[in-house]
Amino acid sequence: MHNRTLHVIPWLLLTVLVISLYLPWLWHPTAALSPNNIDLAEWTTLHPASRGSNPPLLPSFFLRSCPGVATVMLALYSSLLKKKVFRLGGGLLAVLLALGMFPPPDFFTVYTADVNYQQQFILGGLTLAAVAATCTAGRWSVTAIWIISLAFSVVGLACAVVGLIQSMSLMTGLGVALSIGAGSILYCGAIVGLLILSIVMLKLARNRT
16 A cells, blocks of 8 residues: 555646646637746736736736646655656656756846746746755655755645636736636645645654654
8 A cells, every 4th residue: 555655646646737838728718818838927026016916926926826836736646656767768858858947048148137027937946946955855754854845845746736826816907707627626636635645654654753
């Protein structure tokens, strides 16, 4: 049961977590107004209230943290796989996802002062650094790994909920009637599943010590 939980359930939840980022997070009868996580984060940066807040672009910060959490958890669980080819494959995918969070090359040459690009650079850099740190996870205790998994699950859930609430408020203010989309529901469901799994595995690990 322990091996099944460790090797199968987390990967099912992680798969749902990653896929959910590309499904609509807010739903509207018009497909063009049903953005996924990445598009919704970008949309919120265009709203004057978001840019004028202090600190600026808070809704996009929370929304963009969601793929960051999914990427780090992918790297964390990949580091625990027994076969080297699977560890490398999962780690490479995590690195690619982290690199995808960075702003376009124009940021480094022309738009260095752009707040939106700065936020993408900071979150991308933090995610990439966390992914790199998981390379040493093989030397961590089982308890430490599940504590980290639990912490990132809590952060991911909080960012998703707060980001959705703030983005829906912004869109409603523009007169666009939106409802919760399948992507955000699946993301929250998967992250809650990982949170519960982390708690269960943490208790099992402590009982064995």
